[in-house]
Every structure is written in C-alpha cells, then in structure tokens.
Amino acid sequence: MKKIIASLTLAATAFANTSLFAAEGNAAPTGVLHLDHVWVILRENHGYGQLRNNPNAPFINKYAESANTADNYFAVAHPSLTNYLEIVGGSNFGVLADNFPDWHNPACTPNIVSGTQNNEHSGGAPVCPIYGNGSDAPTPAIDKTNETTGEPGTINIDGKMSIPADTSTHGRTIADQLVARGMTWKSYQENLPVFGADYVNYSDGTFTNNSILPAPLKSSDIVQLYAVKHNPFAYFQSVQDGYDPQLSLSQVRGFDGQGGLYEDLGSGKVPNFSLIAPNQCNDQHGRGNAGPICNFDPADNGTQTGLNNALIYQGDVTVQRLVTAIRRSPAWNRGRNAIVVVWDENDYSLVPITNQVLFIVDTNYGRHGVHSSRFYDHFSLLRSLEAGFGLSCLNHACDAQSKVMGDIF
Known part of the structure; x- marks a missing residue:
C-alpha cells in the first residue's frame, strides 16, 4: 500500500510539474546557443566599484x-535571499528578508498565494514553503520601508528602474524546469553538514542550529559558515518534500x-546546472x-577604503580555487560550457549608491575579453540560462527589460 501511495504521489507531482511548466506559456528565449554545463559561483555583499581594480582581488580582476x-x-533588491531567489526563480516570491524556511509545513500559505510579504519587519517569521501561483512583491526604485525606514532609502537596481508585482508568479525555479526536461542540477554549499540540508538553517560543517552543545557553549558560538539563505532551492516545497529524487x-x-563539488568535478560527472555557494568567510560576506x-x-x-582587505583577499583566492577546479575537470572540455561569477547585491546601496x-x-567557446x-x-x-538550456522563461525573466546576455555568453 505504501508503494502504491508513493507511486500515486509521484505521478501527481509529475503531472502538476508538467501542467505548471505548460502554464508558463512562453517559448524558450533565444540569443544564447545550447549550453551543456553552467557553474554559477555566488559571491556576497560587495558592489562593482569595491572589487573592480581592487589590489586585494588580483585574480578576480x-x-x-x-x-x-x-x-x-545590477542586482535587483535586498537582502541576500531575495537576490538568490531572483537568480534561480525570476521572482522574489514575496520574500524580502533572510528568514529561515518554515520547513515541511503544509499548513503554511506561501507569500505568493496569500499576497503578503515576508520582509525585514516580519519579526523573523519563517518563510512558508514556496509553491503555487499568485503575486510576488513589487520592487520600487528606492525602498524606504524594508531594510531602511524613511530617507534617504535603499536603492534597488539602479535607483531609476522599478518592477511592478507579477500577479501570475509561478512558485518554481530553474531546477523544476531542468528536471521536467530530463536535465540535472545541484546546489553545492560549502560547510553543509554531512547529513545534508534538511532542517538546517546554519552550520559550521559539524554543529548546526539543531545541535545540543556542551556547556558553556551556546548556539551563538557556532560560526554560521553554511547559511540556508544562500541555498534558495531549500525554500521550495517541491525540493523540501522531494517526492522526485x-x-x-x-x-x-x-x-x-561523496557527491560533493570536488568529487563531481574530478570524475567529470557534473550536473547541467550547478549553483556554488562558498561559506560566509570565503564568499566575502564575513562573520562577526x-x-x-x-x-x-x-x-x-560603498568604497574600497571601508573594506576588510583580508576578507576580500580570502574571497579572491576562493574564486581562483573554484575556477581552477572547474577548468581542470574533464567536463570543462566536453560540450559548450560556462562559468559565471556574480555578486548577489551591493549590500551598501543607500542613496545615491546603486545596486x-x-x-x-x-x-570554453567563442570570444573572450568582451566588456558589455x-x-x-x-x-x-x-x-540567458534558460535560453542556453532550451527552457521557457520564468516569471520576471519574461519581462521586456530582461534581455538575453548574448553578447558575453
């Protein structure tokens, strides 16, 4: 009986995924030729001018x-989680905070369904598992209600462009799209505990938010190297429930x-899409x-003079280590592949500093040295990723101003 129920659940989930995929109703974008593998390396909390020509980031430059x-x-909004969700799902899904997931809670209504926002003033309320259809939150050009209150405000994007709420937001990500097309993905998270990501909000690789620590240690002593806010897929019901392995x-x-980033790169058995999130010391975020x-x-x-130069250099070495490992993988020379290095947001973007x-x-193909x-x-x-993988555009990736980056891919 359990096997029958499981089979029915898998079938229902597959049908729902297929239906939602069809409901997106958009042809695959064009402008980027077929891609076999893409590795997206996420970096943290620094603006363009803080890194470009910074002597403490020699490899990056x-x-x-x-x-x-x-x-x-430009990054879109703030804080980190919002941008991670926008990268993988084309929407903020009504989440404008770094709050933890409300793990496996079927009674929790997603923000896109309820039409409410989980923001910086929500008191740390956990984020309901994301699924279904509804409306996300608008992105004003200058936000005076979320990370800051009143003047001068926090700049989203360039301080001029705003994005209205999408009332037809789908609670899906590129992972859903890839699996529906028979392709593969992984989210590689440095210092994830060996037993995996389920119910883990933060970890130093050994101890987590769920650990019982020996006295006199307390949870605040744990260095939050892994942070679930940098693992966007964990916020989605489809991934949390995991009916499809x-x-x-x-x-x-x-x-x-086993199955980790370096083993996969060494063997050449890599997924089509990889999201790579170094720990919060190696991604230039920092910990106190x-x-x-x-x-x-x-x-x-917002300037180079205010930076922790050691943190910048440590992050620079991390990028070099990751890029070198990818380019030495047998997978790098197999097919058409790309490495993306991108920062989630300019954490200091009070007016007039942009995002x-x-x-x-x-x-591993085409022109290099192009500056768009x-x-x-x-x-x-x-x-652009959806164009390269032959997937339909998703949520705000379908907006008219969301152009395919064909000149640099």
Whole structure:
C-alpha cells in the first residue's frame, strides 16, 4: 500500500510539474546557443566599484579581463535571499528578508498565494514553503520601508528602474524546469553538514542550529559558515518534500565527500546546472565571530577604503580555487560550457549608491575579453540560462527589460 501511495504521489507531482511548466506559456528565449554545463559561483555583499581594480582581488580582476564581463549589471533588491531567489526563480516570491524556511509545513500559505510579504519587519517569521501561483512583491526604485525606514532609502537596481508585482508568479525555479526536461542540477554549499540540508538553517560543517552543545557553549558560538539563505532551492516545497529524487534536497551537497563539488568535478560527472555557494568567510560576506580575517567590513560605506582587505583577499583566492577546479575537470572540455561569477547585491546601496555588482562569464567557446555596457540584471542571467538550456522563461525573466546576455555568453 505504501508503494502504491508513493507511486500515486509521484505521478501527481509529475503531472502538476508538467501542467505548471505548460502554464508558463512562453517559448524558450533565444540569443544564447545550447549550453551543456553552467557553474554559477555566488559571491556576497560587495558592489562593482569595491572589487573592480581592487589590489586585494588580483585574480578576480585578472579573470574579469581574460573572460567576459557585464559592466552595467545590477542586482535587483535586498537582502541576500531575495537576490538568490531572483537568480534561480525570476521572482522574489514575496520574500524580502533572510528568514529561515518554515520547513515541511503544509499548513503554511506561501507569500505568493496569500499576497503578503515576508520582509525585514516580519519579526523573523519563517518563510512558508514556496509553491503555487499568485503575486510576488513589487520592487520600487528606492525602498524606504524594508531594510531602511524613511530617507534617504535603499536603492534597488539602479535607483531609476522599478518592477511592478507579477500577479501570475509561478512558485518554481530553474531546477523544476531542468528536471521536467530530463536535465540535472545541484546546489553545492560549502560547510553543509554531512547529513545534508534538511532542517538546517546554519552550520559550521559539524554543529548546526539543531545541535545540543556542551556547556558553556551556546548556539551563538557556532560560526554560521553554511547559511540556508544562500541555498534558495531549500525554500521550495517541491525540493523540501522531494517526492522526485531529482528534485529534492539530495541534490544539495557540500564541497567535499561523496557527491560533493570536488568529487563531481574530478570524475567529470557534473550536473547541467550547478549553483556554488562558498561559506560566509570565503564568499566575502564575513562573520562577526570567526576571527579578524573573516570579520565584517569595518566601514561598509560603498568604497574600497571601508573594506576588510583580508576578507576580500580570502574571497579572491576562493574564486581562483573554484575556477581552477572547474577548468581542470574533464567536463570543462566536453560540450559548450560556462562559468559565471556574480555578486548577489551591493549590500551598501543607500542613496545615491546603486545596486551595481560585478558579473563575469567565462566560456570554453567563442570570444573572450568582451566588456558589455548593456543593461543587465539577475533576471537577465536567468533568461540567458534558460535560453542556453532550451527552457521557457520564468516569471520576471519574461519581462521586456530582461534581455538575453548574448553578447558575453
């Protein structure tokens, strides 16, 4: 009986996925030829001007010159989780905060269905598992109600462009799309505990938010190296429930060990799409309890003078390590492939500082050293990935201003 119920559940889930996929109703974008593998390396909380020509980021700047860059590329909104969701799903899904998931709660109504927002003033309320259809939250050009209250306000995008709410938002991501087309994905999360991501909000690789620590230690002593806010797929009901093993938390792996990033790269058995999130010391985010090298920037004022130079350099070495490992993988020379290095947001974007971030794409084909001045944002990235994988556009990736990045892919 259990097997019958499981089979029926899988069939129902597959039917729902297929129906929603069809409901998107859009042809696959064009402008990027077929891609076999894409690795997206996410970086944290620094603007374009803080990294470009920064002497403490020598590899990143050399890489930006030898690969291709979008020099007019913008993150969408704030904070981190919002941008991660926008990269993989083309929407904020009504989530404008870094709050933890409300794990496996079927009674919790998703924000897109309820029409409410989970924002910085929601008191840390967990994020309901995302599914279904409805409306996301609008993105004003200058936000004076979420991360800041009143003047001068936080700039979203370039401070001029605003995005209205999408009332036909689908609670899906590129992972749903890939699996529906028989392709594969993984979310590689550094310092994920060995037992996986389920119910884990943060971890140092050993201890998690669920650990019982020996006295006198307390949960605040744990260095939050892995952070679920940087693992966007974990917020979706399809992945949490995992009725389809290919669309489940089993596709969320660490950097090391069986099925991890480095083993997959070494064997060449890599998914079509990889989201790579280094830990919060290696992604340039920083932590306040991990020592001086990993400390937050002492004066996050939008300039290079306010940065923790050690944190910037540590992140630079991490990018070099990851790019080198990918390019040495047997998979790199098999098919048409791309590496994307992108920052989630300019964490310091009070007026007049915009949300411009650095974007690098490296391919094993075509031209290199191209510097594009065209306007792009995170929705452009998703649309470009969908074009390369032959997938229909999803949510705001379908918007008229979301252009395919054909000049640098």
